[in-house]
Amino acid sequence: MKSNLLKKHAKSFFWASFFLPSNTMVKCSSLYNFCRTLDDIVDDNNNNLSVKREIFSKFKKDFESKNIKNQVIKDMWSIIESESISKKIVIDLFDGVQTDLNEKVVIDSKKDLLVYSYRVAGTVGLMMSKILKVKNKEALKGAIDLGIAMQLTNIARDVCEDKARNRQYVKHNFSSIQSIIDESQAFYEKSFKSISDIPLKSRFSVIVARRIYRKIGDYILKQNNIDNYNKAGKIYVPLFEKVIQTFLSIVDFIKLLFIKNLNYDNQLNHNILEQEINLNERI
Secondary structure: OHHHHHHHHHHHHHHHHHHHHHEEEEHHHHHHHHHHHHHOOOOOOOOEEEEEEEHHHHHHHHHHHHOOOHHHHHHHHHHHHOOOHHHHHHHHHHHHHHHOOOOOOOOOOOOHHHHHHHHHHHHHHHHHHHHHOOOOOOHHHHHHHHHHHHHHHHHHHHHHHHHHOOOOOOOOHHHHHHHHHHHHHHHHHHHHHHHHHHHHHHHHHHHHHHHHEOOOOHHHHOOHHHHHHHHOOOOOOOOHHHHHHHHHHHHHHHHOOOOOOOOOOHHHHHOOOOOOOOOOOHH
């Protein structure tokens, strides 16, 4: 059930998950199920906004009260306790998802975009790193960056879909979409060295996921203009490209073996986040 959900809704991550140890895969799938449940509440086209808010509120209360009758919540609390994940990170995730429960969502500043991206995806990168036994605080900051990078990719890919839901994270023109992809590239770059702190048995999976997800941006840019973009639908990385990126990930794996000092160098963007989020309390 868990891996089937991952296969159905997260093709890039499902591909990368083949390279995870089985026990780690189970925990990552449980985390994915929790996040997917939240997304489905907000994006359910069969319910109006007031019903979505009610369902969301109940799910959040059930989480906070540790309602283990809900298997998704039970599995999530098991991860939180076994991996010493701060509850604040999960509440940040709830806060980010709740942003989308407004009649209209408009994000028009870099700070708001980064805070939103941290809440809905940087938190997931941070929790995933805890599952993968990352301890170094500098590496955990890089995990946040990778989550943000992937969310920026999502935003660039889903402009039409978001517009239909009355959400605007980026303006609906190709120049703005290009800009957000450029922004994501910086976060992908900053996240690379941090992967060197992931234990070897799980490291390759993250390298593959990073490469394949980053490639989505290239396929978006291949549309060249807004008309082609609008007609393209959901943009995915095709199978042959996933195979190529998986082989290229071997080179990345080797490069990371020679990383000796992990000096985090994306503080400028994290200073923007720190205006609203105390990252040290989460890490």
